[in-house]
Amino acid sequence: MDDLNNKSNNIPFIMPMDFENLDLVAWRVEQGIPDANNPLLEPAMPWDAGGVFAHGTVLKDPIDNLWKAWQISASIATPFRPGTWRENRRITYLESPDGTTWYRPNLQLFPWQDYEHTNIIMDIWSSYASVNIDTNRDLPYEMFAFRDPDYPGASGEIPGLQLKEGASKHLYGLYRYQSEDGKKWTPVEGPIDLQTEDSCYIYRNEDKTYTAYHKTEIPAFPGGLAPYDIGDGGVRLITHRTSDDGSKWSDPPRLVMTPDWRDPSDTQFMEICPTKIAGGYVATATVYHNHTQHIDLQLAASRDGINWWRPQRKAALPNPPLGEYGGGMIWPMRKPILDAGKMHVYYSGVESIHGDMYNTEKSGPRNLKAQGEIINRQSSSLPDYGALCRATWESDRLWALLSAMGGPYPGTATTHKQKLGGKSIFVNTLTIKEGELRLELLDESGKIITGFSENECIPIQGDHKRIKVKWTERPIPDNAVKIRFILKRALLYGFETN
Template sequence: MFSRTMLSCLTIGVMVILPLGIADPLGIAGEPAQPLEVGSAKQLLFDERFMAESENVKIVMNQPKKLGPVLKPDKRWEDFRFTSYFTVLQEGDLCRMYYSCFSEDQWNYDEVEVTWRDYAFLCYAESDDGIHWRKPNLGIVEYNGSKDNNILARSIVDGTVFIDPKDVPERRYKLLHTVGAHEGGLRISSSADGIHFNVSEKPVVPWCPDSQQNMFYDQRRGKYVAYLRAVRELMGIDANEWRMVMRCEVDDLDDWSKSDPQIIFRPDADDPPDVDFYTNACSLYPWAADAYFMFPAAYHHYPAEYGNDGLLDISAAASRDGVRWLRPDRGPYIPLGTKGEWDAMFNMMGVGMVRQGDKILQYYNAVDFGHGGTRDESLDIESAQGRRRWGWMGAAEQRLDGFYSADASYEGGWITTPTLKFSGNFLELNINTSSAGSAQVELRDESGQAIPGFTLQDCDTIMTNDVRHRVSWKGNADLSALAGRPVQLHVEMRSAKLYAFQFVEK
């Protein structure tokens, strides 16, 4: 049960009071608070922003539905494996995947520089539906005497591709990456078409984070933001600490002098001591207001005598500003498969999402052995024992806005929002009441009094599973007379999940 006083949220290692953009429903020094302006933007329920008061309602993480593998290594240049570092972009009906692979054993330490230089590739695939992928022949990079392949570049493994809305069309696509085995400094390459990249020879910073280099333009903040594995020497990380996420913010991609790296996600006292977080797959959610999601790989280490080995699955975190993060539920977002399945021991989320109607597709790389399970022997063709062409890409299907929800118990519960101001004519809910559940909505004034005509008794009972159910009161759904006025939403539910709400125009 939440209350007015429970407005602080526990982030990873930090207690944050009143995150950016959240109005204080109690006001400062006892003064009345200003209403929270929600306009006509969709609002998600993954924290207490819209739960000034509640009873028998809690925030719950919702696991997506696994759809199985959608892309496998089947080319000679993919002969060793796909890596876990990849990006998915959606432009209209076209889905693009940028992934990396090795044709030879990348852990052949006798020739590691040669392996990462000559046998590591950045590749490209595309799809019309996000499920069925093709590998077009691009004619860019020669492999074994032929350019008849889908290779974009050599020796780039850890990159993330993003669209830059600020730059000229000739540099619309950006690729943040290092070269080789995370060497050569952090670089930004560019492309006009997302296929032909001018690979930068000059780093923007000298340091080289391990793992995937993730960056995007944050239109909410008007800045470029990078989410990277924290560099131990740069951040002063203790020798007994492992993987964590740092964030950099820049106005100019060529000038990182004021990037101010900060650690924003790390294990805390509620995590087991032998767990750290690998890749982050952070993104700004484009279909709602003030919503960022991160899907870090939780790495649970085996005992030290097993070396750098252990299990990885995919967890989830949410933020209103991309800086302060919370984990309402610390269980796995995409759990490991059962023993013997293709994703039984090692899962990592790729960067990006695809929207298909009212569904969200996400993608992860997985194998059925642990982090160190392949490093004790060279996996040449003779000794592969079935472990060639591993690291498949799988898809998972999530409900639109469905990562988290405010869930009412079977016995019933309720939430009351802080005072809001909206624009629009109708109220729509993304809600699932279940067959035995229901919901009603009451509109109240800023003093908490029910507005005549919009009481619980007037509300037409909601019994549905709908991403945009229009609320009505005795058949009337028109709220235009209340637009711009301070109101509170009071929602009573039984056996229901409320994902989001939105005031919409006609």
């Protein structure tokens, strides 16, 4: 199966590249609606008392139609090195019949003290479980995950995996596993040479090749330094790699998401988590705000998975107030899930911020001050105490183009040249109050074609996810090559010609 693909009959989304000219318009990004049942699963067992975290995969299994999650859980953290905590991260397994009611299956793979049954499927230290399923394989389940056999309390080895030639022990890195049932896993190879230490998701494509999006770091941009950040002096960016077999990866990595002059100086990217929809790819971008140590989610779009655009550069899933799940950080699972016209994003809503920025004891020897506050000088990282949550969007209404002025003032968007003769035009639109959407057709010189002007277009009003644009009953002539949208209190989510 195509791990990035979700087939859909929706009208494709729109991007700035679709238009030759934009005048008095702006982009609106829709915000995800937190599930009424949030949190879907809270810390409750000793092995997840320190947090039900993300860094994993949620999907709907095509084999048995159950919703499943392979995610990180941690026991109570303890102080470790200066500014950091020891988090005993394990990969745990969850199931749900409906995507909202989640439970911990009673497995006998890794007992915990007096608990003979747990939902632990991979012991410490483990993270970033990328799971794909192919029903045509003898072992349909495949996982890529980071392992650290040398972490304090870990076993010191990857059981069942031979050492690489010349190696004396298993090293930290990305390991590959296979499974018959998605619960008991057998190591196949590792560590894989991907030149990344964390924040990496792997996707299997329809042609059985692989795609990876992972974090990298370069020296911080001007204004981006935060001394209390665990990655102080660096800026986190997202790169893209490909592989024919999941073992050997393209090199060097290709930068695909970086902040630029339109972003605040502390903008960094931890992850992008894509899925394929009508028009290309949509992803959540895990945006790290270094100066406040918060993480929220923006939406990103791409036609090819390489060139990404973030509509409005505004949080599509913002943080609630600190102290609530997600108030500090929102860490999404590996990919959004399309189901019954909705796009679900599963995430760990983390109460904590990323680092201990307000520690006054570590502010010396001369206090670091900012507007009356004393700020930590020591780089730091806090444990991720969170719970499993979900937010939902309409899968075909993630962002829209509309008038920048609002009210009675229209905005226009004119497409690039394309063959329109004999075709029909369909739009996905929603109008506000007395608003309306009209179209006019232009020839190659930009002249309005007689019979297909704005005034001759039958205005579209209301809520329509797929409606045909009409002027007269005449077919669109062959000299029509451009569409001009006239938006008056109207949201344009997409269009197509066929």
